[in-house]
Amino acid sequence: MSRQSLKNVMKLIDDATHEMTVEESFLADLKKSIEDDDMKGRTGKPSQTIKPSSMHCIRNMWFQLTGAEPDNTRSSYTGIGICNAGTDIHLRVQTAINNMKKNNIECEYIDVEDYINAHMLDYLQIKEKYQHETKLYHTKLNMSFMTDGIIKYKGKYYILEIKTETSGKFFSRNGVDPKHFNQATAYSIAFKLDDVIFLYISRDNLDMKAYMFHVKASMKEELLGKITECEGYVQRMITPPKPTDLPKSVCNYCGYQKICKER
Secondary structure (H helix, E strand, O other), rough: OOOOHHHHHHHHHHHOOOOOOOOHHEEEEEEHHHHHHHHOOOOOOOOOOOOOOOOOOOOHHHHOOOOOOOOOOOHHHHHHHHHHHHHHHHHHHHHHOOOHHHOOOOOOOOOOEHHHOOOOOOOOOEEEEEEEEEEEEEEEOOEEEEEOOEEEEEEEEEEEEEEEEEEHHHHHHOOOOOHHHHHHHHHHHHHOOOEEEEEEEOOOOOOOEEEEEOOOOOHHHHHHHHHHHHHHHHHHHOOOOOOOOOOOHHHHHHOOHHHHHHO
């Protein structure tokens, strides 16, 4: 056995026999409790609907529509914390946007339900409302999604999408992330609005950048074609072929890695 291997073995033995201090025990229990609460809060399989966030991969769409069992992975306490922090930032920013009108700025949050009724978008069903966020179901496309909201700024309606990210991504950001194109297009189809304002926020110092994304007719046609193609695979119960052009990071964060490797 090499000297380095022997050191590794000795370290494992030391770690196993080390008696934790009170503070170490407390920290370990806190982390476990956070992860346990997250597991308890899960409600089982995702709904058998299309999600805009999954439209980058036709296989992911197919697994959701056919009710496939997702990987039973346990989220880390750090990942859970990042999600919770993102939710908190969303709420604070949405509150700040809502206060712009009070400060004599021509901007206001539009109640999504009121917008749907006023524009006769009867194919959109309200599932839940969380302050400025609304969970919707598109009956014609069998698509469910949560929108950050619609704003009216200087007399024009815009879809608003808020994204939080690490400082590394934020500092190098110079436009809308291509991974968010499908999401913007799906929202555009749903609300019949072609302009989406993306607001990117650094998790580290809460600096902000905003970019306008204009959804073209060709993008809508392409996305609707992808939905139709996926529905065809669902009706025939044939698993779509694996996409060959997806970034590795997309597969790494997919909730269907196990079943995808088996097909």
